[in-house]
Amino acid sequence: MAHVTDLVGNTPCITMQNISGKYANLHLKIERGNPAGSIKDRPALYMIEQAEKMGKLKPGDTIIESSSGNFGISLAMIGAAKGYHVLILVDPKTTQANLNMLKAYGAEVIVVQEKDDSGSYHKTRIKLANELHREIPNSFRPDQCFNPTNADAHYNITAPEIASQFPDGLDAIVLAVSTGGQTGGISRYFKEHYPQTKIVVVDAIGSSIFSGDEHGYLLPGMGLSWTPTNIENINLIDEIYKVPDESAFIACRTLAKHEGILVGGSTGASLVAALKVAEAEEMKDVLCLASDSGERYLNTIYNDDWMKSQHLNLKADPETLLKEVKQLTVYSQQPTKVANYKPYLIDTLESPSKQLLFERGSINHIKEYV
Numbered sequence: 415m416a417h418v419t420d421l422v423g424n425t426p427c428i429t430m431q432n433i434s435g436k437y438a439n440l441h442l443k444i445e446r447g448n449p450a451g452s453i454k455d456r457p458a459l460y461m462i463e464q465a466e467k468m469g470k471l472k473p474g475d476t477i478i479e480s481s482s483g484n485f486g487i488s489l490a491m492i493g494a495a496k497g498y499h500v501l502i503l504v505d506p507k508t509t510q511a512n513l514n515m516l517k518a519y520g521a522e523v524i525v526v527q528e529k530d531d532s533g534s535y536h537k538t539r540i541k542l543a544n545e546l547h548r549e550i551p552n553s554f555r556p557d558q559c560f561n562p563t564n565a566d567a568h569y570n571i572t573a574p575e576i577a578s579q580f581p582d583g584l585d586a587i588v589l590a591v592s593t594g595g596q597t598g599g600i601s602r603y604f605k606e607h608y609p610q611t612k613i614v615v616v617d618a619i620g621s622s623i624f625s626g627d628e629h630g631y632l633l634p635g636m637g638l639s640w641t642p643t644n645i646e647n648i649n650l651i652d653e654i655y656k657v658p659d660e661s662a663f664i665a666c667r668t669l670a671k672h673e674g675i676l677v678g679g680s681t682g683a684s685l686v687a688a689l690k691v692a693e694a695e696e697m698k699d700v701l702c703l704a705s706d707s708g709e710r711y712l713n714t715i716y717n718d719d720w721m722k723s724q725h726l727n728l729k730a731d732p733e734t735l736l737k738e739v740k741q742l743t744v745y746s747q748q749p750t751k752v753a754n755y756k757p758y759l760i761d762t763l764e765s766p767s768k769q770l771l772f773e774r775g776s777i778n779h780i781k782e783y784v
């Protein structure tokens with residue numbers, strides 16, 4: 415008999431029919447097909463299963479994580495299925511829809527109110543999650559921003575699955591970035607097995623994963639104020655883009671209205687970069703990971719009143735989208751020059767993944783780029 419967690423992975427790929435690159439077919443891997451509705455089910459399940467195998471997690475234990483969205487929802491779903499108590503630290507930016515979802519799965523939610531020195535809540539949330547982990551007996555911290563097992567999930571599962579779906583190869587894979595799990599794992603696998611596939615990574619303007627000015631942005635599920643350790647070898651990235659909120663949202667709304675595909679903001683951002691990448695003649699097949707569904711953003715990206723309140727363009731048609739693509743320029747093709755690793759954060763935030771990062775040599779590796 416199947417268990418709900420058996421539904422994680424094996425997501426379909428589709429090819430866009432009305433929006434295509436100048437030369438390339440654009441494909442989307444539809445991660446909403448995972449049971450809790452996003453790609454984060456993959457690292458959540460993988461990390462939980464690894465912890466179970468290592469005896470770090472047994473039924474009745476508490477899983478503690480900092481997440482404003484998808485990863486927390488995935489943990490809450492798996493926790494409900496497997497009998498774990500799940501405690502998620504969110505912040506005031508977390509949408510009501512996500513809070514409702516966490517609660518529906520029975521998770522306990524703490525809303526962190528204090529901003530960190532970058533103006534976001536990431537560091538405050540992570541530090542508090544680590545404190546709670548030390549205080550609460552029988553607790554497990556997946557630690558998605560530092561634990562390299564996050565990237566391992568994509569290296570061992572997502573990336574081979576992609577490769578098997580494109581037996582004739584892919585010219586480029588476009589990935590949105592936050593904890594670096596997708597980027598770290600998929601770039602490692604493809605550079606080992608299919609080095610000709612270009613790895614294109616997309617961040618939000620205002621995030622400093624790849625250095626640059628830090629300021630607020632609206633894109634959900636993207637960005638961080640340092641290069642996460644999950645991107646253990648930044649050299650494996652070929653091209654980096656920083657996409658404006660408005661372009662990403664125009665892409666989402668155009669995709670919904672002209673392809674019938676409802677995606678989240680990070681997919682919209684990836685699509686803008688994919689269309690840019692697809693301007694090169696050699697690009698025949700380009701894949702974007704559609705990490706979650708637009709249903710999570712009906713009150714924001716797909717709500718005209720919200721868009722107007724943020725002074726964003728309501729137009730949603732292929733011409734407007736292509737104008738946005740025209741304005742986009744590559745941010746960097748030399749990732750080591752824009753690396754923003756902050757290994758001291760492992761100590762400042764008291765990450766429980768420190769020992770693992772040392773054992774794997776990750777800390778020495780990233781120090782080369784500091």
Ligand SMILES: Cc1ncc(COP(=O)(O)O)c(C=O)c1O
Nearest residue numbers: 591592593594595596635680705
């Ligand atoms: C919708 C969405 N897209 C993309 C990402 C980025 O993935 P990663 O954290 O593996 O870098 C996330 C992460 O939270 C996400 O929720």
